[in-house]
Amino acid sequence: MGESEAAKIQRLIRDGLDRFGTNDVSQAIACWDEVLAIDPQNAKALDYLEAARGDGETKPPDVGPDDAGDEEPEREVTRLLEQAQKLLGNDDLEGALSLFHAAANRDPDRIEIESYIDMVRGRLVQRYRDRVGDTGVAPRMVIDPSEVTGFDLAADVGFMLSLVDGKTSIDELIALSGMDVFEALRILNELVAAGIAELES
Amino acid sequence: MSTAAGSLLTYIDTPVVVGDPDGRVAYVNPAFEKGFSVDLEGVMGQPLAHLFDGGAREFVLASVAEACELGETVRFRIRQGGVGFGAIASPIVAEDARVGVALLLVELAATDERSLTLCREMTECLDDLGRILDEMLEQTGGRRAERYRALVEDGVRALGRAHKWSGELESVISGKPASAATPSRFDPVAVLRDAAARARPEFESAGLSLEVLVPAQLPELRGDGGLLELALSHLLRIHRVGANDTSLVTMSARIRPRGDGTSVVISVIGSGAVEGDAPEEDAFSTVRSLVEEIGGEIRISDAPLGGRATVIRLMVA
Numbered sequence: 001m002g003e004s005e006a007a008k009i010q011r012l013i014r015d016g017l018d019r020f021g022t023n024d025v026s027q028a029i030a031c032w033d034e035v036l037a038i039d040p041q042n043a044k045a046l047d048y049l050e051a052a053r054g055d056g057e058t059k060p061p062d063v064g065p066d067d068a069g070d071e072e073p074e075r076e077v078t079r080l081l082e083q084a085q086k087l088l089g090n091d092d093l094e095g096a097l098s099l100f101h102a103a104a105n106r107d108p109d110r111i112e113i114e115s116y117i118d119m120v121r122g123r124l125v126q127r128y129r130d131r132v133g134d135t136g137v138a139p140r141m142v143i144d145p146s147e148v149t150g151f152d153l154a155a156d157v158g159f160m161l162s163l164v165d166g167k168t169s170i171d172e173l174i175a176l177s178g179m180d181v182f183e184a185l186r187i188l189n190e191l192v193a194a195g196i197a198e199l200e201s
Numbered sequence: 202m203s204t205a206a207g208s209l210l211t212y213i214d215t216p217v218v219v220g221d222p223d224g225r226v227a228y229v230n231p232a233f234e235k236g237f238s239v240d241l242e243g244v245m246g247q248p249l250a251h252l253f254d255g256g257a258r259e260f261v262l263a264s265v266a267e268a269c270e271l272g273e274t275v276r277f278r279i280r281q282g283g284v285g286f287g288a289i290a291s292p293i294v295a296e297d298a299r300v301g302v303a304l305l306l307v308e309l310a311a312t313d314e315r316s317l318t319l320c321r322e323m324t325e326c327l328d329d330l331g332r333i334l335d336e337m338l339e340q341t342g343g344r345r346a347e348r349y350r351a352l353v354e355d356g357v358r359a360l361g362r363a364h365k366w367s368g369e370l371e372s373v374i375s376g377k378p379a380s381a382a383t384p385s386r387f388d389p390v391a392v393l394r395d396a397a398a399r400a401r402p403e404f405e406s407a408g409l410s411l412e413v414l415v416p417a418q419l420p421e422l423r424g425d426g427g428l429l430e431l432a433l434s435h436l437l438r439i440h441r442v443g444a445n446d447t448s449l450v451t452m453s454a455r456i457r458p459r460g461d462g463t464s465v466v467i468s469v470i471g472s473g474a475v476e477g478d479a480p481e482e483d484a485f486s487t488v489r490s491l492v493e494e495i496g497g498e499i500r501i502s503d504a505p506l507g508g509r510a511t512v513i514r515l516m517v518a
Binding site for chain 2: 084085088104108111112114115116117118119121122123125126175178179180181182183
């Protein structure tokens with residue numbers, strides 16, 4: 001078994017946001033188009049594509065080298081923040097977080113953006129807690145270890161997966177991983193959503 | 202010990218000891234022989250520890266070890282035979298790259314000794330005041346006592362500064378470099394956890410949630426951790442006082458790149474008072490001044506989903 005459809009969609013959505021955040025709009029659109037090829041009604045992909053291809057305000061400006069003035073990074077950050085706010089309005093916290101990160105990387109002097117990131121992280125932690133329920137339960141791997149390579153996992157996700165043994169509880173995994181609660185729960189949710197792990201009842 | 206160097210040291214009326222890389226006496230000058238009632242023949246090749254008594258012995262050995270290990274001059278102070286000495290231990294690199302040490306002992310004037318004694322007396326008073334203020338802080342919880350609590354906290358802050366300057370003064374009199382006397386770095390994880398632990402009972406009794414998102418480890422930061430803890434305690438209190446029944450307050454810390462260096466960003470987010478609204482205006486200004494005192498950046502703004510967001514950026518040490 002390779003990467004499941006749901007996991008692939010999740011990865012493409014995230015990759016698209018990362019690329020959109022770095023102003024690689026064409027690649028972002030390609031990622032989300034690929035999502036629609038799998039799931040033509042995927043609401044997130046449709047929403048993101050509308051924003052990326054949308055009106056002049058939300059569409060990233062196509063700036064040639066001669067046009068790249070001092071105002072450009074500021075406009076770019078403004079665009080990302082507006083887009084992130086829009087996603088927040090649609091309750092798309094993961095999408096908003098990705099864009100806030102991109103904005104913070106573009107303009108490290110605006111430290112208030114860091115607080116927006118933490119605000120979204122705080123909300124997401126509550127959501128992740130609701131999804132996992134009892135943090136005393138032990139997640140277990142549901143795929144064969146030989147199939148892991150087919151999932152193209154990020155290093156931190158792979159590390160967390162290496163700790164999942166069906167005996168160690170979520171609370172213990174958080175402590176053992178050394179990650180903050182947000183990162184640990186995000187990754188565990190990702191593993192469950194991708195069909196790699198399940199929460200033992 | 203070369204004959205030329207030995208003959209030069211013979212004429213100095215300040216006690217000098219030279220130790221070899223094995224920590225044994227290689228030379229003592231006549232001033233040392235006279236002041237410490239020993240003779241060169243008798244102590245040559247003996248461990249340096251044999252030259253000093255009691256606490257002075259421990260201090261000399263620790264300082265010699267530090268000088269040899271760091272390859273830097275170390276200043277310290279000892280009392281031997283009823284006389285106070287300001288001491289300097291300087292490393293000497295031998296031909297085989299092993300490190301020996303030269304010790305120079307300068308007799309302290311009686312006024313310096315008296316000044317140091319006064320410094321220590323002052324420190325004891327400051328410690329007593331600290332305990333009293335901590336007790337008062339515990340007794341002034343709750344909304345009605347908010348104003349008094351802020352006053353007590355201001356007192357704690359002022360006391361922290363008095364402690365700091367008293368330590369600096371003692372260092373100056375002892376001849377230690379000021380920067381070495383006041384290690385200005387701290388573990389932010391411990392500070393955040395302490396601030397959360399102090400605030401949690403009040404959050405729980407108010408039926409509020411406090412989410413702390415901190416990794417197991419973060420790099421040490423520049424500044425005084427006590428001041429940051431006080432600032433965070435203030436912030437948490439502002440959010441608790443202004444919260445409604447369903448409020449969630451999040452306190453988090455993360456590493457972020459900053460210019461050529463690395464910073465740690467600490468946020469406290471939740472509903473609560475708006476800056477500029479009396480009486481919380483004073484509370485926010487206290488937080489600002491605390492953060493600025495430890496060299497941090499602070500920004501208080503509206504959070505996109507409502508409430509207030511305070512973000513603090515401190516540089517990694």
